[in-house]
Amino acid sequence: MGSSVREAAACADAAAIETGMPDIIVLMGPQGAGKGTQAQMLAERLNLPLVATGDMLREIAQSETPLGLQVREVQAAGQLVSDDILAEVVKTRLSRDCQRGCILDGFPRTLPQVRLLESIARELGRNITVISIEVPRELLFKRLAGRQTCSACGAIYNVYFKPSKKEGVCDLDGQPLFNRSDDNEDAIAQRLSLYDEKTRPLLDSYAESGRLRRVDGTGPPEEVFARIVAALGTQVALDAH
Numbered sequence: 127m128g129s130s131v132r133e134a135a136a137c138a139d140a141a142a143i144e145t146g147m148p149d150i151i152v153l154m155g156p157q158g159a160g161k162g163t164q165a166q167m168l169a170e171r172l173n174l175p176l177v178a179t180g181d182m183l184r185e186i187a188q189s190e191t192p193l194g195l196q197v198r199e200v201q202a203a204g205q206l207v208s209d210d211i212l213a214e215v216v217k218t219r220l221s222r223d224c225q226r227g228c229i230l231d232g233f234p235r236t237l238p239q240v241r242l243l244e245s246i247a248r249e250l251g252r253n254i255t256v257i258s259i260e261v262p263r264e265l266l267f268k269r270l271a272g273r274q275t276c277s278a279c280g281a282i283y284n285v286y287f288k289p290s291k292k293e294g295v296c297d298l299d300g301q302p303l304f305n306r307s308d309d310n311e312d313a314i315a316q317r318l319s320l321y322d323e324k325t326r327p328l329l330d331s332y333a334e335s336g337r338l339r340r341v342d343g344t345g346p347p348e349e350v351f352a353r354i355v356a357a358l359g360t361q362v363a364l365d366a367h
């Protein structure tokens with residue numbers, strides 16, 4: 127392909143991304159559904175910022191401030207951080223570099239957060255599309271309880287499905303692996319029932335407004351990703367790679 131043809135094709139792709147994609151994509155699903163992985167893949171391939179509230183709050187939790195301590199306790203117990211704190215964190219983040227849109231992972235989780243997102247999307251002039259990643263509960267438990275993360279590079283393993291070659295050590299850099307403090311069995315059960323109680327009902331309201339797409343979250347990440355792309359109604363993300 128000549129360079130001008132390549133440029134034209136690249137422009138066409140960019141245009142398709144601009145016009146053919148919903149601009150705020152919310153990934154929903156209980157913890158362990160693979161939201162984080164899919165959110166990262168979407169952000170990379172659509173070149174949109176990834177906003178993962180769990181990660182942002184974990185960073186805040188590391189600071190030795192009253193807010194840090196409060197968030198740390200709430201997260202370790204598997205509870206939800208208050209809507210007021212979320213409003214502060216999310217508003218600041220979305221006003222930074224999300225004018226073209228973004229991928230949201232872990233937000234909204236409550237009705238007040240849904241309302242907050244509506245008002246931010248209106249201000250930014252952006253549409254919202256919600257992808258619900260659906261996975262049976264027994265599989266969720268194994269995915270969560272078995273999860274291990276490298277303390278240095280962030281690589282993710284699972285003792286049931288994707289164990290590291292040497293127990294407790296990262297294959298890539300030899301650094302120790304850790305379990306998230308909220309990946310113990312009690313906290314997992316707590317988080318799954320919180321999802322059913324507080325977050326699942328939000329899906330109904332998104333379904334009513336026609337913004338919800340349900341996607342089967344079982345199987346390898348690339349397969350789930352292809353289903354998400356199909357649900358979003360675009361080929362662009364796959365063609366680009």
Ligand code: AMP
Nearest residue numbers: 179180200201204205206207232233235
């Ligand atoms: P996640 O990484 O999305 O599983 O989030 C980990 C923890 O961060 C949750 O269990 C909550 O304590 C907190 N968190 C993350 N996002 C939210 C949110 N939208 N609303 C309230 N708490 C949140």
